[in-house]
Amino acid sequence: MQYEGVLNKMHTELLNPIQYYLVFDQAFIHLNQVIKKNIEIQHIGYQCLNCKKEKKIFRQGFCYDCFMKSPAAGDWIMRPELSTAHLGIADRDLVYEQKVQLQPHIVYLAVASDLKIGVTRKTQVPTRWIDQGASFAIAVSEVPNRYLAGVTEVALKKHYTDKTNWRKMLQNQILDVDLNAAVKEVEPLLPAEIIPYYQQTNHEIFQLNYPVEKYPTTLNSLNLEKNPTFSGKLIGIKGQYLLFENGTVFNVRSYEGYKVHLNIL
Structure with missing residues (x-):
């Protein structure tokens, strides 16, 4: 079977397994x-996810011009504490920013490798956790906008990492954590304005299972710029990674906007 198209992050469905x-x-x-099955991946070009032009991808699936101008690539995406839509102040496009920022957000704890803190829109639960390869996750606080989520995350980053160790995640080296106890330990660390939201939040543990036949013991990350053609036997999927039998792993999300030809044997 042969396919051709532009890579975007994999769509997911919460079943057992994902x-x-x-x-x-x-x-x-x-x-x-x-x-x-064996999959051959061949890099054949680029297409910006925003302007759709066949321009080299700069970051996050965007060409350089779109990355610098699109509201979907503003600094507040990675740093939600920089959100200003709640003040009526635009970063790049106030209408877009109000739509995204002024909706319920979840501050959460997740275990993909170590215990980490994170932020996502409520509508992205549990998609965000799946994309990170989390095995377990729990909401800490549901807040009404992205700014309050960012303020909460900044306070908690003093005590928790906000990064996933992708190597540990892909080798299934998961820290053993009591999330019920962990979420209780968070309360005294929260800003005073967030505590009422924390107390109203449903602290339910999510467990996520991935379709992996065997976890790799050694890892080699596929780089389509250096190796535009690759072939290997797929043995699993976790987070946004494809795992191959020879230890090669391919982060699909890192190559959004890349045009590829796929041959499934």
């Missing part, structure tokens, strides 16, 4: 069904 789909304009691949 179901993964690679979606192109004219077709999609249910990736769970091709585990144990």
